[in-house]
Amino acid sequence: MLKFYINFLILLFCGSIWAQNEIKTDSIATEVRYGIRLGIDISKPIRMFLDSDYKGLELVGDYRLTRNLYLAGELGNETKKIDRDAVNFETSGTYIKLGVDYNVYNNWTGMDNLIVVGFRYGFSQHAQTLLGYNLLNNNHYWKEDNRLDLTTPKRYEGLNGHWIELQLGFKAELFRNLYMGISLQMHRLVSDKDPENFENLFIPGFNKVLTNNPYGAGLNYTISYQLPIYKK
Amino acid sequence: MKRYAFLFVLMVCSLSSCEPDDICLAETPGTPQLIFVFYDALQPGIKKEVPNLQVKGVGLDTDTHSGTTDSIAVPLKINDNMTTVMFTKTDNNILLEESIRFTYSSYDRFISRACGYQKNFTTLGAERSNPAIWIENIEILTDTISDIKTTHVKILH
Numbered sequence: 086m087l088k089f090y091i092n093f094l095i096l097l098f099c100g101s102i103w104a105q106n107e108i109k110t111d112s113i114a115t116e117v118r119y120g121i122r123l124g125i126d127i128s129k130p131i132r133m134f135l136d137s138d139y140k141g142l143e144l145v146g147d148y149r150l151t152r153n154l155y156l157a158g159e160l161g162n163e164t165k166k167i168d169r170d171a172v173n174f175e176t177s178g179t180y181i182k183l184g185v186d187y188n189v190y191n192n193w194t195g196m197d198n199l200i201v202v203g204f205r206y207g208f209s210q211h212a213q214t215l216l217g218y219n220l221l222n223n224n225h226y227w228k229e230d231n232r233l234d235l236t237t238p239k240r241y242e243g244l245n246g247h248w249i250e251l252q253l254g255f256k257a258e259l260f261r262n263l264y265m266g267i268s269l270q271m272h273r274l275v276s277d278k279d280p281e282n283f284e285n286l287f288i289p290g291f292n293k294v295l296t297n298n299p300y301g302a303g304l305n306y307t308i309s310y311q312l313p314i315y316k317k
Numbered sequence: 318m319k320r321y322a323f324l325f326v327l328m329v330c331s332l333s334s335c336e337p338d339d340i341c342l343a344e345t346p347g348t349p350q351l352i353f354v355f356y357d358a359l360q361p362g363i364k365k366e367v368p369n370l371q372v373k374g375v376g377l378d379t380d381t382h383s384g385t386t387d388s389i390a391v392p393l394k395i396n397d398n399m400t401t402v403m404f405t406k407t408d409n410n411i412l413l414e415e416s417i418r419f420t421y422s423s424y425d426r427f428i429s430r431a432c433g434y435q436k437n438f439t440t441l442g443a444e445r446s447n448p449a450i451w452i453e454n455i456e457i458l459t460d461t462i463s464d465i466k467t468t469h470v471k472i473l474h
Contacts, residue, residue, distance in 0.1 A: 171341060171429075171430060171431050171432055172430060172433055172434075218433045218434050219433035220347075220348060220395055220425060220434055221345065221347035221428060221435050222348045222392075222395060222436070223346075223347040224347075224348075224350060224392040226374065226379075226381050226392045227374060227392060227394050227395070227400075229394060229395055282425075282426060282427050283427050284427065284430070286430050296338050296429055296430065297338075298338075
């Protein structure tokens, strides 16, 4: 495992050394395409196929501001049912993430691939429905059933979550203006509105929420198309 | 291309890690039990042991407590709004039985993702079906049972 991290770091260093060598020869003369890139996260339909308790859709987009800086965002909707011994619940809602992407990769002339470091502010509006739960009882003297399935599920509406997110991703131009990308997202919950006598255990766009740890992770795998506007 | 592969492995590693949040620790307090302390009826400020006390839920065969003591904890039924408990004392080979019926309302309080909920009881009331046998008086010190640090019921005998 350690060896892998070391290799990984060496590769990153190599990347930045190559990049610096290329700047002088490459950045002055060539034109780059500016436009709006729109796409869809295909990891979510794959997850829906593998996990019957999950439904999700995410649209992604960015707009090139300068040679390496993009205005970027994601808009999505997720529904996740989690049935555990202790709690059985379903969360569904919409999220939006807005921020910037910065490309740290310097392309050869005419190519447009990206290694992206991104920053986002994320916001969700969701509802959580409690379907059943377990009553923790250390004493089983009465031999009662501690598991409770609610005949009328309890729905908590108007919940939200706010978080900041750091992304590391790649985008490769497969055909002209058609990109395939993957990004790893690390996020930190800033604040959230919890249901009364319950907690946000899943937040759309953020994924699983831990009780004593504000961090979370996610990933997406996108196919996107760039609508070119002008060249500069 | 090698770099892409490395990063992908890193992503998978970070996403598949197991969380301590999924385990309910054994010491997590669950549904609290009803705590009784026995006092002397003649000197109500002084605790008094009950000789050979046997405590049994009415409808069950096994005792929840057996032995001389001045305080006990008794679990209440979580799927009912009343629990009847039989208190038996054996003093000088004389067996004295007395039952108390506790009535209450309850609500379920969220603990955590891994532990679920716990039952808390409110508006605790006590009724005796018989005229006094060995218990002089029952005082409810707090009618809300949400922890196991406080004495809920004081029994004078």
